[in-house]
Amino acid sequence: MVASLSLPRILRIGRGAVGELGDVITGLGLSRPLLVTDAFLTGTGAADRLMAALTDAGLQPRLFAGTVPDPTTDSLGAGLAVLRDHEADSMIGFGGGSPMDTAKALGLLAVQGGQMRDYKAPHANPGPALPVIAVPTTAGSGSEATQFTIITDSATDEKMLCSGPAFLPVAAVVDFELTLSMPPRLTADTGVDALTHAVEAYVSRKANPFSDGLALNAISTIGRHLRRLYADGEDIEAREAMMLAATQAGIAFSNSSVALVHGMSRPIGAHFHVAHGLSNAMLFPAVTAFSVRAAESRYADCARAFGAATDGDGDALAAEKLVAALRTLCQDLEVPTPQTHGIGKDEWFRLAPVMAEQALASGSPANNPVVPTADEIEDLYAQIYA
Numbered sequence: 001m002v003a004s005l006s007l008p009r010i011l012r013i014g015r016g017a018v019g020e021l022g023d024v025i026t027g028l029g030l031s032r033p034l035l036v037t038d039a040f041l042t043g044t045g046a047a048d049r050l051m052a053a054l055t056d057a058g059l060q061p062r063l064f065a066g067t068v069p070d071p072t073t074d075s076l077g078a079g080l081a082v083l084r085d086h087e088a089d090s091m092i093g094f095g096g097g098s099p100m101d102t103a104k105a106l107g108l109l110a111v112q113g114g115q116m117r118d119y120k121a122p123h124a125n126p127g128p129a130l131p132v133i134a135v136p137t138t139a140g141s142g143s144e145a146t147q148f149t150i151i152t153d154s155a156t157d158e159k160m161l162c163s164g165p166a167f168l169p170v171a172a173v174v175d176f177e178l179t180l181s182m183p184p185r186l187t188a189d190t191g192v193d194a195l196t197h198a199v200e201a202y203v204s205r206k207a208n209p210f211s212d213g214l215a216l217n218a219i220s221t222i223g224r225h226l227r228r229l230y231a232d233g234e235d236i237e238a239r240e241a242m243m244l245a246a247t248q249a250g251i252a253f254s255n256s257s258v259a260l261v262h263g264m265s266r267p268i269g270a271h272f273h274v275a276h277g278l279s280n281a282m283l284f285p286a287v288t289a290f291s292v293r294a295a296e297s298r299y300a301d302c303a304r305a306f307g308a309a310t311d312g313d314g315d316a317l318a319a320e321k322l323v324a325a326l327r328t329l330c331q332d333l334e335v336p337t338p339q340t341h342g343i344g345k346d347e348w349f350r351l352a353p354v355m356a357e358q359a360l361a362s363g364s365p366a367n368n369p370v371v372p373t374a375d376e377i378e379d380l381y382a383q384i385y386a
Contacts, residue, residue: 022057140190142250
């Protein structure tokens with residue numbers, strides 16, 4: 001099998017890396033970036049500090065802080081207007097997955113026009129697009145290193161997966177110091193998101209030796225550090241480790257794929273406005289239990305990397321231990337069920353058939369070790385509700 005691999009052209013990783021952002025942009029021959037961020041990072045002053053640093057580097061930046069959680073097609077309009085008014089030659093996605101996904105979408109629409117629904121999977125998007133420089137402030141989405149963006153169709157509430165080289169950042173600046181203010185809930189949810197990326201990349205039908213090594217390393221790192229970080233957000237060693245693991249997991253799944261957890265997660269986010277990492281966490285143990293029978297040895301490798309099994313455990317036992325370990329992890333991180341999160345039972349079950357069809361339509365479940373039917377996906381939604 002020949003693996004087709006794509007990575008950002010430039011990766012700057014480590015403490016203080018954000019201080020090199022101006023040099024990265026200048027080195028790419030760019031001068032008029034649009035800084036895409038959200039109200040939170042504007043409110044903390046982080047966006048203004050970054051704007052000042054870009055100006056000091058001789059660039060002509062413009063700020064767009066209108067990103068919304070789980071960006072929608074409606075939310076892109078204001079960004080496009082600012083982008084065109086500024087005559088931007090590049091995009092900086094500054095924040096969690098939502099600002100980075102917004103920057104990617106705007107970069108494509110600015111050049112190609114149309115609507116985001118024109119670009120959703122299975123449509124391939126090779127480009128062209130404005131170059132994106134990604135600066136993550138959470139350790140989870142991995143979007144800084146992936147050729148994917150997720151945009152919700154405002155008309156249908158479908159969370160659309162859009163993929164292709166057009167969405168791959170040309171550069172990523174990964175500085176763990178930007179994550180130091182993350183609260184425990186966000187730390188947990190983004191950490192489980194990164195773990196899901198790594199496990200699904202490894203068990204995916206599109207896995208390859210390149211993605212395998214990154215995935216297993218990320219799983220091992222997360223297994224050693226996520227609980228530590230949830231307990232103590234000022235653990236610098238754990239912050240740095242989790243940031244690197246999130247980027248490694250992002251590279252892994254961008255060059256392999258995600259699978260059923262993500263396919264089922266997106267409709268939960270679209271219909272019930274549950275944060276992406278949290279909806280993944282709600283699903284992760286049950287979907288893994290459903291899938292292990294078709295890839296015991298692969299899940300066993302994940303269990304050993306995570307620290308849930310030993311080399312002396314057979315594959316079947318190790319795979320079972322992974323499922324148990326994921327359940328315990330979600331309990332330790334206080335992951336709610338849809339019910340305890342406040343989602344009404346009647347609405348959950350009314351929308352389950354729609355969510356199942358949307359999950360299948362995304363294409364991600366086809367990468368799962370067990371390719372589910374719509375009925376099986378509905379059953380999994382029923383299992384996790386309470």
